Amino acid sequence: MLSLFDCMDFIDLDSDTIDVIARHDRLPAMLAAQRGSQLLADPNGIWQLHQMHRELIEQAARRGLLxxxxxxxxxxxxxSRKYPMPRQM
Known part of the structure; x- marks a missing residue:
């Protein structure tokens, strides 16, 4: 059986971004890694990943979780440095 770290060797996302996907979509880490891999496959998916990050930042700010x-x-x-925001599709 593959571990999350084994799967991360096959995708180009770090554990922090996988955690963002997991928290945003309420998924276990392994499924979040798979979803992240799928989203990286096209510009619209990368745009969605940017939105996930932004939404979690906004939620934390609203709740005062500095x-x-x-x-x-x-x-x-x-x-964002690794995957600049593509033009919205």
Whole structure:
């Protein structure tokens, strides 16, 4: 059986972004990794990943979870550098 770390060797996402997908879509990490891999396959999916990050940042800000918001902003900055926002489809 493959572990999450084994699966991460086959996709180009870090564990932080997989966690964002898992939290946003309320999925176990393994399914979030699979979903992330599918989303990376086209520009619309990358746009959706940007939206997931933004929505979680907004939720943390609304709830006053400043530490969580700061962490999510750091994760999003790293993701954005690797995958710039494509034009919306």
């Amino acid at each position: 530490g969580q918001e700061k962490t999510l902003r750091r994760i999003y900055a790293a993701f």
